[in-house]
Amino acid sequence: MARDTEKRRAELRAKLLEIAEIEVREKGVQSLRARALAEQAGCAVGAIYNVFDDLTGLILALNGRTFQRLGASVSEEVDQSGGAPVDKLIIMGHAYLRFATDNPNLWRALFDVEMTADGIVPVWYLEELGRLFAIIAAPLAQMHPKAEPAELDLMTRTLFSSVHGIVLLGLERRISGVPTERIKEMITFLLTRFSEGP
């Protein structure tokens, strides 16, 4: 009974996430509606609040999946690529860009969440980000064997933030923006320059 309930809730959680993902992917996170979600899932509106704190909690859970897929996507591409560390960095940057262009709404949702609620960021959110950072840090450590951990961390954050900024502003408005190919160039440009330094 307690087991049954738990199982049913887990199923509802999964179902809601599945439906929400489709909606967010197609229309963006702003179009997520509690009532529409419940109707598609064949449950009552209130049921959503039995398995999630609120819609923000649902979006956070959804972002968790997206984060994992993003990490996997980047890892995969860099793993099956040989080459110098700098090439790995560039491939990672391009993989990040590709993920963003392939899943613009899901990717955007990662950063659009209303974090202002209580200023509380879930632990796993930071963990996922840390995993992404770790992927970047590896080639950097290879390039700078003698660098202090603190300095490596600085470089990692700098590079990730820079690439993120390039992708973000590049995709922000197609109108003002540049074609994807130019964004790729910008990433290559940045990382190449960065790696030529002392």
Add this chain to the structure above:
Amino acid sequence: MARDTEKRRAELRAKLLEIAEIEVREKGVQSLRARALAEQAGCAVGAIYNVFDDLTGLILALNGRTFQRLGASVSEEVDQSGGAPVDKLIIMGHAYLRFATDNPNLWRALFDVEMTADGIVPVWYLEELGRLFAIIAAPLAQMHPKAEPAELDLMTRTLFSSVHGIVLLGLERRISGVPTERIKEMITFLLTRFSEGP
């Protein structure tokens, strides 16, 4: 009469913007409420819609002011600084960071606007961004006298986006984030590395 009306509307516009700016500065753009705005301005809710298309229009107008102040702030700091072009770049990056830390909510509002409405970005929005780009392009042109305009544009966008990304993720969550001093380091780091290239 037509004059009178126009004047009164202009005054209401200014008054609403003033009040909205205080609210956004203190509570963030998400806390802007039509009713509260009207009450503080001593007018009817409907009056807001006589002088602005909707709340998004008001926020866009507010962002216009912020954009100008941001540009002025960055220009001022870089103008009164001599030094090599690379130092100007660094000063500009730091000025951008300072503006963002001094006015976090106003700065954030610049990028949080719901642009998705019709995909229509006001012309002056792009013009203001262009002005910011121009400020950056100047030292870059000095550093690379022989660079093609297209290449300069690429560098400009790359650097602006990178610094923006560093500031954005750096301030995103104080919890996960790094202290401001570290963000400054990251900007210096990036721009120095970038300028040492060929």
Add this chain to the structure above:
DNA sequence: CTATGTGTTGAACGTCGTTCAGAGAAGGTG
């Protein structure tokens, strides 16, 4: 004074996320 055109108003509308009193199912007990 009345008629006319123009500007302003705020109650009303539709929609949203969220809640919670009550319906309903399931299990235990005699």
Add this chain to the structure above:
DNA sequence: CACCTTCTCTGAACGACGTTCAACACATAG
């Protein structure tokens, strides 16, 4: 079988939101 207890789920109701528009106020012209 009937009855009670316990836990779960439901969906109408709530309050707040942005936005609208019929009704009002008022200045001017005849």
